[in-house]
Amino acid sequence: MRQATLQIQNLSKSFVLHNQGKVSFQVFENVSLDVYPGECVVLAGESGLGKSTILRCLYANYLSDSGAIVFNHNSQSQDLNKLSDRALIQLRREKIAYVSQFLRVIPRIPALEIVMQPMLDIGYERQQAEQRASELLAHLNIPERLWQISPTTFSGGEQQRINIAREFTVVRPLMLLDEPTASLDAVNRAAVIELIQEAKDQKSAIIGIFHDIESREQVADRILDLQSGNFIENDTWCA
Amino acid sequence: MNQAALVLDESPLLNVSQLTRLYGINKGCQQVDLELFRGEVLGIVGESGSGKSTLLRCLSGMEQCDSGSIEYQPKHHVMNLQDMRKADLRQLMRTDWGIVQQNPRDGLHLDMSAGANIGERLMSQGARHYGQIREQALEWMERVELDIERIDDKPKNFSGGMQQRLQIARNLVTSPRLLFMDEPTGGLDVSVQARILDLLRKLVSELDVAVVLVTHDMGVARLLADRLLVMRDSRVIESGLTDQILEDPQEPYTQLLVSSILQV
Numbered sequence: 001m002r003q004a005t006l007q008i009q010n011l012s013k014s015f016v017l018h019n020q021g022k023v024s025f026q027v028f029e030n031v032s033l034d035v036y037p038g039e040c041v042v043l044a045g046e047s048g049l050g051k052s053t054i055l056r057c058l059y060a061n062y063l064s065d066s067g068a069i070v071f072n073h074n075s076q077s078q079d080l081n082k083l084s085d086r087a088l089i090q091l092r093r094e095k096i097a098y099v100s101q102f103l104r105v106i107p108r109i110p111a112l113e114i115v116m117q118p119m120l121d122i123g124y125e126r127q128q129a130e131q132r133a134s135e136l137l138a139h140l141n142i143p144e145r146l147w148q149i150s151p152t153t154f155s156g157g158e159q160q161r162i163n164i165a166r167e168f169t170v171v172r173p174l175m176l177l178d179e180p181t182a183s184l185d186a187v188n189r190a191a192v193i194e195l196i197q198e199a200k201d202q203k204s205a206i207i208g209i210f211h212d213i214e215s216r217e218q219v220a221d222r223i224l225d226l227q228s229g230n231f232i233e234n235d236t237w238c239a
Numbered sequence: 240m241n242q243a244a245l246v247l248d249e250s251p252l253l254n255v256s257q258l259t260r261l262y263g264i265n266k267g268c269q270q271v272d273l274e275l276f277r278g279e280v281l282g283i284v285g286e287s288g289s290g291k292s293t294l295l296r297c298l299s300g301m302e303q304c305d306s307g308s309i310e311y312q313p314k315h316h317v318m319n320l321q322d323m324r325k326a327d328l329r330q331l332m333r334t335d336w337g338i339v340q341q342n343p344r345d346g347l348h349l350d351m352s353a354g355a356n357i358g359e360r361l362m363s364q365g366a367r368h369y370g371q372i373r374e375q376a377l378e379w380m381e382r383v384e385l386d387i388e389r390i391d392d393k394p395k396n397f398s399g400g401m402q403q404r405l406q407i408a409r410n411l412v413t414s415p416r417l418l419f420m421d422e423p424t425g426g427l428d429v430s431v432q433a434r435i436l437d438l439l440r441k442l443v444s445e446l447d448v449a450v451v452l453v454t455h456d457m458g459v460a461r462l463l464a465d466r467l468l469v470m471r472d473s474r475v476i477e478s479g480l481t482d483q484i485l486e487d488p489q490e491p492y493t494q495l496l497v498s499s500i501l502q503v
Binding site for chain 1: 276279433434436437440444461462465466478479480482483486487489490491494495498
């Protein structure tokens with residue numbers, strides 16, 4: 001029997017805003033989901049249901065209130081909610097890709113260098129990293145004259161593609177994609193979807209948020225509707 | 240592949256427990272526990288007067304603590320800072336550790352040439368060959384993007400940003416295992432700050448040096464630190480991964496601190 005790469009079990013998250021009258025609100029409760037190697041599960045539902053919040057809990061930017069996030073890889077099983085900070089840093093470097101909606105970088109560092117960094121961090125030679133980074137930037141239609149420029153001056157869509165390039169340099173067993181196609185035109189959307197397909201072929205388990213129905217249809221193996229908590233049936237996707 | 244992977248069962252380079260140094264009620268730092276591992280950047284954040292600089296001075300041996308222990312383990316042998324002889328501690332500070340002060344004028348000899356400022360630490364490590372020392376000084380001036388033509392100039396005639404880059408070169412030339420930095424971009428123009436941050440990021444990852452970084456600037460912390468400790472009124476009130484502290488702070492004070500960051 002195939003083992004899920006990720007097993008989310010009864011995950012709950014709330015926030016307490018201490019400086020705004022101690023307001024507390026529950027974002028989601030008891031979310032459970034298994035994601036298998038080579039599969040892409042899309043989180044769907046209106047804004048405010050906590051789609052991005054789930055991804056952030058999975059990447060440990062957010063602390064979960066309760067529940068387990070079990071990551072299975074190479075016959076090792078770890079609950080992300082119980083790992084030390086250092087273990088999480090290592091896991092992120094080697095095993096988890098996360099495409100966020102924002103690009104945060106030190107001004108002055110060239111785009112090419114930013115895309116190379118994750119490979120350098122896990123011990124690749126500069127030459128190899130540069131070659132792979134160049135391939136990705138070209139694939140994502142970033143003009144070569146921009147490669148040596150800091151992306152802080154780029155347009156939203158260009159920054160988004162730098163984010164994507166950086167996270168797709170190496171195959172990672174788990175990928176978290178927060179609206180990777182949001183600010184892209186049709187050509188670039190297609191380029192991103194091609195990368196996602198490649199990652200699936202290489203057995204990455206993917207959880208993503210896609211607002212445009214076309215991209216969603218192309219990549220999703222299952223769609224979880226957070227409103228009802230049920231998977232949406234295949235033939236009603238476009239409804 | 241994977242030579243840069245973290246070894247999770249290694250022992251920490253710096254192991255601090257219940258460190259206390261107080262000047263008055265809740266002034267200074269108290270009951271601080273922390274671990275720092277090879278190649279890791281630990282940020283200490285908090286407002287002025289929260290005790291972060293006192294903590295840094297105790298950790299770096301510049302100040303005696305009242306109680307608690309600081310263990311430094313460069314290889315297999317554990318050194319206990321409190322029990323060390325003054326001379327040994329000074330030797331450690333000059334070679335295996337680096338200290339980048341907020342004000343570069345405190346960390347440089349302003350009347351010695353730039354080259355001599357860099358060479359001095361090499362000489363405390365035992366280097367005697369003038370030509371080699373000068374060569375390394377030139378190499379380091381290039382690495383921190385200082386004009387090598389100015390190797391014989393005195394840093395008192397340098398701009399603040401140049402002085403700070405010289406101070407970084409002076410500290411890193413001996414390939415220290417541990418670097419302490421107190422507001423390294425504190426007194427600098429924003430444009431100069433980015434350059435220093437970029438340099439620090441690059442050098443820290445190339446040299447695999449562990450860093451304790453004190454800053455009140457959450458933006459600097461976000462860009463450089465792997466983990467953060469948040470201090471308030473002499474105590475560590477919260478700690479965690481940098482992005483977790485910034486995006487999901489738990490303590491009321493940390494929430495206030497994070498919500499005060501200006502979004503650019």
